[in-house]
Amino acid sequence: MAPVPRGGVVAVTGSAGFVGGWVVRRLLQRGYRVRACVRNTADLTRVGFLKAMPGYASRRLTLHAADLDQPGSFDAAFAGADAVAHISHVSGYADQDHILRVSQDLIDSIERSGSVRRVVVTSSVAAIISEMDLQELVRRPVFDEDRYPDESNPKRTPERGQGYSMGKLAIERVFSQAAARSGRWDAIVCCPGDNVGPIQSAHQKDMGPWQSLINQMLLGECRQNGVYRPWMTVDVRDDADAHIGLLESPRVANGERYIAWSTETRPVETICADIDRLLPELGHLTPPVTDDFPPRIRERETEMRAIWAGCQLRNDRIRAVTGMSFRPLDESLRDCVESLLAIAGTRPVLRPGFSLPD
Numbered sequence: 642m643a644p645v646p647r648g649g650v651v652a653v654t655g656s657a658g659f660v661g662g663w664v665v666r667r668l669l670q671r672g673y674r675v676r677a678c679v680r681n682t683a684d685l686t687r688v689g690f691l692k693a694m695p696g697y698a699s700r701r702l703t704l705h706a707a708d709l710d711q712p713g714s715f716d717a718a719f720a721g722a723d724a725v726a727h728i729s730h731v732s733g734y735a736d737q738d739h740i741l742r743v744s745q746d747l748i749d750s751i752e753r754s755g756s757v758r759r760v761v762v763t764s765s766v767a768a769i770i771s772e773m774d775l776q777e778l779v780r781r782p783v784f785d786e787d788r789y790p791d792e793s794n795p796k797r798t799p800e801r802g803q804g805y806s807m808g809k810l811a812i813e814r815v816f817s818q819a820a821a822r823s824g825r826w827d828a829i830v831c832c833p834g835d836n837v838g839p840i841q842s843a844h845q846k847d848m849g850p851w852q853s854l855i856n857q858m859l860l861g862e863c864r865q866n867g868v869y870r871p872w873m874t875v876d877v878r879d880d881a882d883a884h885i886g887l888l889e890s891p892r893v894a895n896g897e898r899y900i901a902w903s904t905e906t907r908p909v910e911t912i913c914a915d916i917d918r919l920l921p922e923l924g925h926l927t928p929p930v931t932d933d934f935p936p937r938i939r940e941r942e943t944e945m946r947a948i949w950a951g952c953q954l955r956n957d958r959i960r961a962v963t964g965m966s967f968r969p970l971d972e973s974l975r976d977c978v979e980s981l982l983a984i985a986g987t988r989p990v991l992r993p994g995f996s997l998p999d
Contacts, residue, residue, distance in 0.1 A: 924995025
């Protein structure tokens with residue numbers, strides 16, 4: 642299908658969220674008309690930042706009440722739209738049948754629109770690298786779009802924590818297959834890394850693991866995470882630009898998936914210490930790392946870190962089709978911290994002699 646015309650109409654699911662909110666802002670900045678889909682248009686704690694954006698007063702940005710768990714609720718927002726950025730999460734990833742039902746309901750709304758020509762579906766790097774056997778990372782260490790987790794592993798079940806990865810793969814496939822059957826629209830998949838960067842609304846400090854973990858660090862708690870997996874980051878603003886680039890690109894085709902990350906990696910304890918390095922004037926008291934992994938996991942820490950260190954992260958495909966570049970993690974981390982202080986009102990633990998401004 643042809644790319645979305647500049648100035649066209651784009652509907653964004655999950656617009657009150659961390660990623661969705663930045664997609665809305667970036668679309669407006671690039672001249673698009675935006676239909677922001679949220680659960681409750683009257684909940685100012687979640688949508689107030691959208692109503693404060695340039696474009697809302699002129700109605701170039703409009704808000705639409707829509708819920709993934711309510712079939713047909715996206716019909717009005719999608720009618721007459723040129724494209725959809727489908728960023729919203731389902732309510733849970735434990736029930737794979739529910740994930741497929743919700744996806745089909747959204748696909749039905751796309752079909753009924755009669756106008757949507759391209760859908761960018763937000764997946765995750767979890768649909769690329771989430772393995773029950775870390776030796777798979779040794780056997781297949783290159784993280785590019787052709788990589789899929791070992792789906793034959795009998796331990797790959799929702800009960801073993803794989804529901805999110807399984808659900809994201811299922812969503813990728815059901816949208817691509819539906820678009821192929823339709824022939825009137827295409828589905829392009831964006832697989833973001835670990836989103837870091839500035840929040841736009843106070844409620845977003847708890848919407849997603851990474852900014853929430855940084856908020857916890859500011860409050861004096863740094864927890865080991867991900868079986869010693871390093872953070873593999875993308876600035877949330879770059880993630881938004883990646884989604885828009887895939888809407889605009891004439892070089893993509895239905896069913897293709899693209900990874901959006903900077904290819905930088907950093908362990909959690911370094912992320913925590915970097916707050917003071919990047920913002921020494923703040924005087925953050927860097928907390929020690931809390932490691933809740935059981936002894937059998939901690940005994941393998943050196944091995945696990947070495948496995949992750951041997952992996953190769955790629956982002957050449959999305960750069961090729963969009964022409965975009967990615968911010969360094971230092972910039973993302975600094976801006977995330979400053980937004981948590983200024984927007985969420987986080988009161989960090991500081992070293993003696995330091996205080997926050999009045």
